[in-house]
Amino acid sequence: MPDNARHTARLYRRMHDLAVTVLHERDPSALHGLVLAELLRACDAEVVVFKEGDWRMDAGPMTIATGGGAATALTDERACRQIRTGRPFSDYYATTPGTVPLTAQEIGRALDLRDVRRFAPGRRFAFGIPLPGTHSPVRGYVLLRPDGAFTASDCAYGTRIQPLLHAVDRQWELLSQWHAMRQAPSSSGEVTKEQAPSADAGLTPREAAVLLLLADALTAAAIGRRLGITTRTANKHIERIYRKLGTRDRVSTLNRARIGGLLPY
Incomplete structure (x- = not known):
């Protein structure tokens, strides 16, 4: 097995083990933070944004995490608006069949990162991992880093862990509903x-x-x-x-x- 394939397999096993652990977590607020931290480490990213819940183009929650801190709600409304309206992945995945993880360069949206850099200064490269489903315009993760484009290995990793991320997200939805009801x-x-x-x-x-x-x-x-x-x-x-x-x-x-x-x- 090539070194890149072995590396991707190791990262997948880490995310798999984390997903199993997360599915036994009783606090829904802890679920996404654990996943965000692992994504940052596995993809050597500095910032990751999770577009959570079902949201419209003008409203909806998001979580942001950096390599040096815990996950927090993204409260910069201008930044949220830029992400919701397609900087750089939302409108692409909303209008294009399929949910294959791609980089901003691959979808021809690298220039849109100029707006994203308002909340993540210096981050010039972006990688999107959408979650399967009917969410509109898209629900999933955006990872950013300043130097070095995301690679084919990163995309292969994103594709392989999509089912795990989807399972964690479903669990978060149901567990949040359970807690709210209880x-x-x-x-x-x-x-x-x-x-x-x-x-x-x-x-x-x-x-x-x-x-x-x-x-x-x-x-x-x-x-x-x-x-x-x-x-x-x-x-x-x-x-x-x-x-x-x-x-x-x-x-x-x-x-x-x-x-x-x-x-x-």
């Missing part, structure tokens, strides 16, 4: 004991995500596709949920989960 106030305006995050019936974060998808009437096969896992693995998660809730089928499981405050009515 912490919603009761009719009295207080968070009940049943709604408190600690009262989770022993479900792992992954099982909580599967439970939410069960409540959406998804089959095991559909849950597998949504989470990027096999139908067999999805069924194993479902079986463990049944066992922990003391139920035998989907209907009784959802009823027990609602009575216990694990799902809304």
